Amino acid sequence: MADLVSHPDEVRIVSSRFGKGATDLDRYLELDGYKAVKKALQMKSDDIINEVKASNLRGRGGAGFPTGMKWGFVPKESAKPKYILVNGDESEPGTCKDRLILEHDPHAVIEGVVIAGLAVGAKVGFVYIRGEYRYLVDIMRKAIADAYAKGFLGKNIFGSGQDFDVRWHTGAGAYEVGEESALMESLEGKRGIPRIRPPFPAVVGLWGGPTVINNVETLAAVPHILLMGGQKFADLGPPKNGGTRLFCLSGHINKPGVYELPLGYPLKKMIYEVGGGIPNGRKLKAVVPGGSSTFVLTAEEADQMNMDFDSFGKRGEFLGSGGVVMLDDQTCMVKFVLRIMKFYQHESCGWCIPCREGTDWLKKTLTRFHNGGGLKKDIDNIKYLSQNMLGRTFCPLGDAAAIPTMSIVDKWRSEFEAHLDGRPCPFEPAGKVSELPVLA
Amino acid sequence: MAPISDKLDSFFTEKMKEYPTKRSFLVPMLLYTQDELGYLTEEAIAHLAKKTELTELEVRNVISYYSLLHTKPLGKYHVQVCTNISCMLRGGEELLDHCKQRLGIGHKQVTKDGVFSLEEVECIGACSWAPAMQVNYDFHENLTAEMTDKVLEQYKSKARQ
Numbered sequence: 001m002a003d004l005v006s007h008p009d010e011v012r013i014v015s016s017r018f019g020k021g022a023t024d025l026d027r028y029l030e031l032d033g034y035k036a037v038k039k040a041l042q043m044k045s046d047d048i049i050n051e052v053k054a055s056n057l058r059g060r061g062g063a064g065f066p067t068g069m070k071w072g073f074v075p076k077e078s079a080k081p082k083y084i085l086v087n088g089d090e091s092e093p094g095t096c097k098d099r100l101i102l103e104h105d106p107h108a109v110i111e112g113v114v115i116a117g118l119a120v121g122a123k124v125g126f127v128y129i130r131g132e133y134r135y136l137v138d139i140m141r142k143a144i145a146d147a148y149a150k151g152f153l154g155k156n157i158f159g160s161g162q163d164f165d166v167r168w169h170t171g172a173g174a175y176e177v178g179e180e181s182a183l184m185e186s187l188e189g190k191r192g193i194p195r196i197r198p199p200f201p202a203v204v205g206l207w208g209g210p211t212v213i214n215n216v217e218t219l220a221a222v223p224h225i226l227l228m229g230g231q232k233f234a235d236l237g238p239p240k241n242g243g244t245r246l247f248c249l250s251g252h253i254n255k256p257g258v259y260e261l262p263l264g265y266p267l268k269k270m271i272y273e274v275g276g277g278i279p280n281g282r283k284l285k286a287v288v289p290g291g292s293s294t295f296v297l298t299a300e301e302a303d304q305m306n307m308d309f310d311s312f313g314k315r316g317e318f319l320g321s322g323g324v325v326m327l328d329d330q331t332c333m334v335k336f337v338l339r340i341m342k343f344y345q346h347e348s349c350g351w352c353i354p355c356r357e358g359t360d361w362l363k364k365t366l367t368r369f370h371n372g373g374g375l376k377k378d379i380d381n382i383k384y385l386s387q388n389m390l391g392r393t394f395c396p397l398g399d400a401a402a403i404p405t406m407s408i409v410d411k412w413r414s415e416f417e418a419h420l421d422g423r424p425c426p427f428e429p430a431g432k433v434s435e436l437p438v439l440a
Numbered sequence: 441m442a443p444i445s446d447k448l449d450s451f452f453t454e455k456m457k458e459y460p461t462k463r464s465f466l467v468p469m470l471l472y473t474q475d476e477l478g479y480l481t482e483e484a485i486a487h488l489a490k491k492t493e494l495t496e497l498e499v500r501n502v503i504s505y506y507s508l509l510h511t512k513p514l515g516k517y518h519v520q521v522c523t524n525i526s527c528m529l530r531g532g533e534e535l536l537d538h539c540k541q542r543l544g545i546g547h548k549q550v551t552k553d554g555v556f557s558l559e560e561v562e563c564i565g566a567c568s569w570a571p572a573m574q575v576n577y578d579f580h581e582n583l584t585a586e587m588t589d590k591v592l593e594q595y596k597s598k599a600r601q
Contacts, residue, residue, distance in 0.1 A: 002569050002581065081460075093524045093563040131471055131508045132564050134577035167458050172471045173508030175562065189466035189492065191505035207460050250526035250567040257568050292525055323567060325526055339528055343562050349505070 002100060005257030007274045011236060011244045013224045014217060015260040018104040023139055025146040028107045034152055036223030040115045041160045048119040052222065054230030056242025061087055061178070061215035062291060062321040064309040067222075071212055073202035074120040080209035084116045084125035085187065085201075088216045089171055089178040091130055092291035093343060094323025097246035097258050098216035102129065102136040105220060106143035112219025114157070114164050115226060116212055124165045126206075128187055131172040140168050175347040179395040180213040182349070193351045194395035217246055217322075237263030241308035245322055249275045252282070252328040264308040271302065271326060282328040286412075290320015292340050293400030295407040318403075332427035333412040334419055337405055338366040344401035355398035358389040362405065372422045379416045383409045443483035444473055452491065463492045466502055470509050479510045507561075515550045515557030517595045519543070520574045523560050526567035535571045536560055538585050542592055555599045556592075 004019050012018075022028045040048055053068030074082060086109060090098040101109065113125035127144075129137050144166050147153045155163050174192050176182050182192035184206050205211020221243060225233045234242035241263040247270065248258050254276030261270065271277065271284065278284050284299040289307070295317040297305065305311060312319045327336065345359035362385055369378055386402035386409075393399070409416065418426050442449055452472075456465050466488070473484050480503060489496045503509045521539055523532040540546055543556050550557040566572035569581035573588075580591050 002566070002579070090565050091563055094526050094567050095563075096565045096567045096569070099565045130565070131467075131506070132574060132577070135579075165458075169465075170468045170471060172467050172506035174506050186467055187464065188461065189463035189502065191502055248568050250570060251529040256570070288525065323526075325529070325567070327529065331529065336525065336528075339523070339525055343524055346562060 002096070002103070003257065004100075005255060005259065007259055009265070009269070009274060010260050011262050012260050013228075013233070013236075013244050014101065014108075014220050014246060015104075015258075016224075017108065018100060020104075022105050022107065023103075023143065025107065025143070025150065028105075032227065033107055034111060034158075036226040037111050037114050037118075037152070038158055039226050040118045041158060041162065043118075045119050045121060048115060048226070051230040052119070052225060055221075055225040055233040056230075056237065056240055057218065057221055057225060057233065058241065058309055059215055060217035060221070060245060060322065062092060062293070062318070064313075064319060067214065067218055070202060070214070071116065071119050073200065074122075074210045074212060075203065076121065078121075078210050080207070081124065082117075082120055082122035082209050083206045083211045084113050084120070084122050085180075085183065085206060085211055085213045086113055086125065086127040086216060086219055087178060087180065087183055087213055088127060088129040088133070088136075089174075089183060090133075090216070091175040091178055092293060092321040092323055093340070094248060094250055094288055094291045094325045095321040096248045096250075097322055099133060099136065100246070100258050101216050101220050102133065102140060106136075106140050107147065108220040108223055109140075109216055110143060110147055110153070110166055112214070112222040113166055114153070115222050116214065116219060117164055118162070120210070120212055122210075122212070123163055124167065126167050126169050126187060128169045128171065128177075128183060130177075131170050134170075137168060137170045144168055174349075175343075176349045176395070176397060179397065182395060183213065184211065191349070193349055194393075194397075196394055238306070238308050238310070240310055245307070247307065248323045249326070250323065251288075251325040252278055252284075252331070253326045254279050261307070264306045264311070267297075267305040267307055267324075268303045270307065270324065275326070278326065278328050280328070282330060284326060285329045285331055286327040286333065286336075288323070288325035288327070288404070290318060291323040292325075292343065293396070293403060294318045294320035296404050296411065298411050330427055332370075332425055333408050333415045334366065334370050335425065335427070337408045338363070338370050340404050341366055341401060344397065348397060348401075352393035352395075352398060354389045354392040355401065358385055358398060359401050361385055362401070369416070369419060370425060372419065372424060374416070374419050376417075376420060379409060379413065382416075443481060443487050444476055448472060448476055449491075456491075463494055466492055466494075466499070467506065470499075470503060470506070474509060478516075479513045485511075513550065513554070516555050516599055517575050518557045518559065519592070520559045520561040520564065522562070522564045522566065522570070522572055522574075524563040526563070527570040527572060530570040532571040535573065535583055535585075535588060538588055539573075539592070542589065555596060 177192040181195035345363040389398040
């Protein structure tokens, strides 16, 4: 449904079957489908984990945790059943890549689940897809049913003597549920309130059993890694940052879309060559590098950055979810951070006081500020409130609200000051952040 | 008489067997029930509570957490306009205003004839195809004012049939 784009610099691994009709199982088989599972069935579980470790695959949901290491944390022996849980609750603002994977290549995700199961000794996997993505739930339901009909799932898969079940599940609207412990709560039929860790899900997860939770894109990469070899996948990116990644370009950019590029790809090239630059002859002001929870970059910083986990990590920042949002020089950063805060205030589950109260205070303060009622002391207060949310909550939603806010106050303080003394927003009248599609 | 169709009820019964606890499939059950009934009625909540061996309060507790679940009727076509960052930068707020004007209703309101309801929503995963909205579960993307009018007109004539 969503339009596909392409660029010569793309390295198509996870997106290699996009637009090729791979939702049809026979077509998928023609495109090397289920070869990776067959291969995994011949391998020892440790060898599967080692292959994934060699690939340097890191979590594509946003945290960037090494996938092979995560799988390695699952205890070999467990009295309770072990589970694989696919996180398809994609809702980080700016991120729309899992949607394409589920739409074009659902069997790759199923393969990834089975391989993860073989690696850690689980017999059941759940694919959790956000409620808004109903058409993708339907695609996944059909894919799972087709795989059962062929004997690829269920009892004695591929005649191997091993059993494996994959179940589909859907949410009903909640950003918070994209956090792994809240996701488990939701799958257990509850409010998505995060759990305290430790214990980590790899030890105590769904219904108390050891659980591996991976993002859709992470698991979709796994079959390719088994077929091409971990080392070859790793070599596509810089050291410790294996492979490629789906980057979702959005905002003020000439060619928005989802592009698969090697990790470490220069952000400047991504914006001006792949994305075709900034529309309307304007200049770039800021870049959200990986979804609304990441530190916001100035145009000068964006020029220097490479898009891999460690380039951000060494600055104490995050590469994030792959959602790259460009902001042009006519964007009001106060309004922008207000919209971000409105989102986190709406999505805070209310369990942890710093997040529940902090996001609400910040939203109120920023609203007043943007409307011309700002006081000089508010600027420091906004930063102080954000800092005090950091690290003080069960899940990272509080951090996610604080991080972009702190970086915007630090880097665009003059824009806050320009709103003082009842002066109108310098980027309005009409509150227009963009002149793109002209609405009557 | 059960508040939901036998077909849906037996689908739930089958699906519940895939999980180790009775309540596990609750969130999808609430959503699919809402799809059938238009909203989560008192009777439906009581029915699902019984089925999952929970109290009605526990079920209501779950309902109140999820933004797609409603205990009051929505319009036949629920227009959900995204104004989160990627959509906002490409005119999402103007799109919402446009829908408010065209439909004559505000955020979380229903038109008098019950055909449309409107909601400003958070990110729907259409960032690279912004601005975007969902009408019920259907995505409408890269929208302009003209396209939006066409989309709304199509739903309106569908409602007349």
